[in-house]
Amino acid sequence: MITSLSPARRARDVAGLAGATVDVVVVGGGVTGAGVALDAASRGLSVALLERDDLAAGTSRWSSKLVHGGLRYLAHGEIGLARESARERAVLMGATAPHLVRPLPFLVPDAAGRDVSALAGLGGRLGDAVRFSVAGGRGSLPSTRRVRADDVARLTPGVRPGAGGVVFWDGQLTDDARLVVALARTAAAYGARVVTGADVVAVDGAEVHARVDGVDLRIRAGVVVNAAGVWSQRLAPQVRLVPSRGSHLVVRADRLGSPSAALTVPLPGSRSRYVFALPQPGGLVYLGITDEPVDGPVPDGDPQPSDAEVQQLLDTVNQVLAEPLTRGDLVGSYAGYRPLVLPEAAGTGPGDATADLSRKHLLRWDGPVLTVVGGKLTTYRAMAEETVDAVVARLGRGVARTTTARLPLVGAAPRVALARVAAPERLVSRYGTEAPLVEALGPARVVAGRPETVGELRFAVRYEGARTVADLLDRRTRIGLVPADRERAVEVAARVLAEDVLIP
Missing domain, CATH: 3.50.50.60 (FAD/NAD(P)-binding domain)
Incomplete structure (x- = not known):
């Protein structure tokens, strides 16, 4: 094929x-x-x-890069939507794209309040019950559990020491x-x-x-x-839409002690909305997500986080950090629009x-x-x-x-087969069985200090429909999420395009 x-x-x-x-x-x-x-x-x-x-x-391309089971839907009583999410997560993890999805622990620390972590534990166990009820769900993820202070320090080193927490599990996309x-x-x-x-x-x-x-x-x-x-x-x-903007901040992982779990902190005043510090491959953490109404027609260009959203995200996660983040720690940010549907029964004003x-x-x-x-x-x-x-x-x-x-997507294979692919693990997690071909196209780094290779750029233009520098840096790879790195990568990306005579 x-x-x-x-x-x-x-x-x-x-x-x-x-x-x-x-x-x-x-x-x-x-x-x-x-x-x-x-x-x-x-x-x-x-x-x-x-x-x-x-x-x-x-x-x-502006999501939180999660394949989630819908804990938030349970909080709103939308059991059917939560089951659908859990079922589709199991499909992605087990059949269609196991190379692109991995299990990710989410830690709710007691530092956010023991009542908060207790509620998270209850929600996590309800989520486990929903997962057990769908095909392929039972063995796809570990179960919710309480953890000790030393586990919190190991999983999320940036959290204030001395207290335990609750860990539940969900799916994380390598890249949306x-x-x-x-x-x-x-x-x-x-x-x-x-x-x-x-x-x-x-x-x-x-x-x-x-x-x-x-x-x-x-x-x-x-x-x-x-x-x-x-x-x-x-x-x-x-069609009646009420778009909203969801924003994320990008920080270096070492600023939070290079966490291996997603730090999960409730938004003040909410029992169902959380701010996540999501560890990413390549030494970054994405901090999000907001949910802000968008007034007027949606423009064609990419949205940007507002000053208020930046402050909200920082203030929320700083509640539990030993060393609070500042705006000076940010190396990038991004935002996207959600196409939310206004119910037919709603009034004329979107609220x-x-x-x-x-x-x-x-x-x-x-x-x-x-x-x-x-x-x-x-x-x-x-x-x-x-x-x-x-x-x-x-x-x-x-x-x-x-x-x-x-129906497996291109590059997909059972996890045991993916483990035998003769290529670096990072490439396998992005390209699956095609990782050896990507590696053969060029192992040189696009930007010093980052993992992306020239072979990935070449693969993007020869096999993945990339036609411009923006396609290469902002979508096929995500170098563009850190503007300083993107600036350094533009020349290499332009050269790859020119060498393959891809733009008329």
């Missing part, structure tokens, strides 16, 4: 789509759109995925953008045409009008799936309680356009399955039932 999103393949796909008729045009190349493209293509439908910028260019790329490449292996840099400007009946490389393109579609996230209203203005809005997704038909919006990264596959079920019913063709719950 050919999974390469090479420049040559893109050129063929663009040429082949001009005036073509396909079963499904998917608008949006985030995790939802890529998941829909894979589900539809694997059921035998002809598929074109059109993305305005790049794969994972929007919300899907890499999941999206893997989905798109797997969809391509099933015949989907994946075209980035394709701006859909209008849908007129069954005709999709797009602009690609400065040229107008018209495609006839049986169904158009609108998976544009917070920008979905451009094709479906009747400001985005943190309390459900993370359920919405399916809505408007003529030949089916909008799928909302939900969570963890549940992308379930959203895609429901979407394509509706598409198959509308078209009257295609396989009725999906197989994506047992």
Whole structure:
């Protein structure tokens, strides 16, 4: 199966789509759109995925990089959503992407208050019960437990010493953008045409009008799936969205003693919202996440954390640290928009309680356009399955039932097989069985002091559809999360693009 999103393949796909008729045009190349493209293509439908910028260019690269079981949903009484999250986490960890997801301990220290850690322990045990109730969940993660002061010091060295805590477990993605790329490449292996840099400007009946490389393109579609996230209203203005902004701060891991667990601190005044200090490969920690309403139309550019969000995150985590973080410790930050759906029963005003809005997704038909919006990264596959079920019913063709719950993404293999891959562990955790090929393309470091290699950049442009420096540094690798490192990497990235003659 050919999974390469090479420049040559893109050129063929663009040429082949001009005036073509396909079963499904998917608008949006985030995790939802890529998941829909894979589900539809694997059921035998002809598929074109059109993305305005790049794969994972929007919300899907700004998450907390977690595949979580929905403890917060339990706090809101959304048992069904929690079970769906736990089930989909088990699917990712056990079948579809075990190379991209690893178990991560979350520590709630007694330093945050013994009542807080006790509540976290109760929530963790409820989460364990939900996990035990879904297929593949029982053995996927360890169980919640209390830990002693020495365990707290070992797992999260930056916490004030002398007290114990509670540890529960969840799933952590190596990288959210890499999941999206893997989905798109797997969809391509099933015949989907994946075209980035394709701006859909209008849908007129069954005709999709797009602009690609400065040229107008018209495609006839049986169904158009609108998976544009917070920008979905451009094709479906009747959908009621209440976008919110989630922000993270980036700090060096050694500033927190290089933790191996996610430090978990409740937001003051809340019993269901937490700030996490999430350890990352490569010596960084992401500190998040906020939930702030966004007023007015959502702009195309990347959002930025507000000054108030920065202070809120620092103040919250500093409650339990021996040496408080300051703004001078920040080496980067990022923010993303959540496409939250306003319930039909709500009034005309959206209000400001985005943190309390459900993370359920919405399916809505408007003529030949089916909008799928909302939900969570963890549940992308379930959203895609429901979407394509509706598409198959509308078209009257295609396989009725999906197989994506047992369909490995490119690079995936059982954990025992991944452990035998002859390549550095870091590359295996990002590329799975393809890690030896990535290593062979060049082991030199892109930036001194960082782990990313020139081979990763070359692999991105030859196999993963990267077309610009931003694609390379901000999505295929995440060097761009530290602006000072990104500046040092631009020259190398530009040289790799030029050597492969990837930009016309």
